[in-house]
Amino acid sequence: MTGRLDGHVAVVTGGGGGIGEAYCRRFVDEGAKVAVVDIGREQGSEVAESLGDDAVFVHCDISDETSVDACRDAVLETFGTVDCLVNNAALYGELDLGDQSVDYLRHVYDVNVIGQWLMCRAFAPTMVRKGRGRIVNIGSIAGYLPLGALAGPGDPEAWSLGNYAYQQTKFAVLGLTRQLAGELGKYGVTANTIAPGLVMTPATDKQVPGGFDQVFADMSASKRNSQAEDMCGPVVFLASDDSAMVNGQVICVDGGNVMPA
Numbered sequence: 001m002t003g004r005l006d007g008h009v010a011v012v013t014g015g016g017g018g019i020g021e022a023y024c025r026r027f028v029d030e031g032a033k034v035a036v037v038d039i040g041r042e043q044g045s046e047v048a049e050s051l052g053d054d055a056v057f058v059h060c061d062i063s064d065e066t067s068v069d070a071c072r073d074a075v076l077e078t079f080g081t082v083d084c085l086v087n088n089a090a091l092y093g094e095l096d097l098g099d100q101s102v103d104y105l106r107h108v109y110d111v112n113v114i115g116q117w118l119m120c121r122a123f124a125p126t127m128v129r130k131g132r133g134r135i136v137n138i139g140s141i142a143g144y145l146p147l148g149a150l151a152g153p154g155d156p157e158a159w160s161l162g163n164y165a166y167q168q169t170k171f172a173v174l175g176l177t178r179q180l181a182g183e184l185g186k187y188g189v190t191a192n193t194i195a196p197g198l199v200m201t202p203a204t205d206k207q208v209p210g211g212f213d214q215v216f217a218d219m220s221a222s223k224r225n226s227q228a229e230d231m232c233g234p235v236v237f238l239a240s241d242d243s244a245m246v247n248g249q250v251i252c253v254d255g256g257n258v259m260p261a
């Protein structure tokens with residue numbers, strides 16, 4: 001590894017498993033200290049412990065204001081600063097696809113969109129004061145695709161508008177990122193979105209119906225789905241000094257599933 005993040009402090013939400021865990025491991029390999037932030041205490045502390053002195057676990061529910069502010073205080077007390085925030089946590093693996101109540105829709109927004117906003121509100125002031133910072137919001141190519149249509153003809157009795165509430169929230173992440181870029185760019189803080197394609201994590205195994213993964217692989221120019229590690233290089237680039245003039249952008253990391261103009 002090249003040590004592109006030597007001396008940096010990164011906060012990775014949803015770092016307790018799946019793709020978030022891969023980000024934490026790669027950031028440490030690149031020289032960063034990492035706050036592994038997750039609502040899952042056991043999984044988050046296991047990841048942090050396995051990374052030794054380079055990582056701490058901070059329990060946080062990103063949809064809860066008080067919890068987010070306590071997370072910021074804990075990170076700043078431990079590491080003294082923050083250079084990069086990776087807003088990776090979301091309701092994905094734990095998403096209830098059958099619930100089409102409005103309360104549940106609001107809950108999905110609370111975690112997937114407002115959670116990112118709360119984390120930015122908590123950590124951006126430190127970056128602004130330093131005159132340098134990196135925010136990487138994790139969206140999804142789900143924000144671009146008609147997932148319901150791709151899933152096939154389906155069963156009229158099992159149809160639910162709840163299924164793809166996730167998709168709306170992942171498109172909203174792009175809007176949040178643009179707002180952040182516009183407001184923070186003049187202070188040396190960039191905000192960008194990574195939109196992963198289908199990534200083969202335990203959450204995907206749980207959520208994606210059999211055969212749907214092959215639909216994605218077939219649609220991809222690269223003819224395969226991703227592994228968690230495939231997401232790490234682009235995120236490290238956005239966290240590094242090399243990306244100083246990349247701001248407000250979305251990078252689809254999907255082997256060419258969608259190619260936005």
Ligand SMILES: NC(=O)c1ccc[n+]([C@@H]2O[C@H](COP(=O)([O-])OP(=O)(O)OC[C@H]3O[C@@H](n4cnc5c(N)ncnc54)[C@H](O)[C@@H]3O)[C@@H](O)[C@H]2O)c1
Pocket residue numbers: 013014015016017018019020037038039040060061062063087088089090091092093094111115138139140141142195196197198199200201202203204
């Ligand atoms: N796996 C894919 O195919 C794929 C594709 C596109 C985008 N994504 C996005 O990548 C990210 C990670 O995906 P994954 O496959 O690792 O899924 P995952 O469900 O395993 O990861 C989500 C993580 O967020 C944590 N989390 C959930 N709610 C939280 C909350 N309120 N506060 C703090 N932490 C919370 C979970 O405990 C978990 O560790 C998500 O944002 C997901 O939407 C994944």
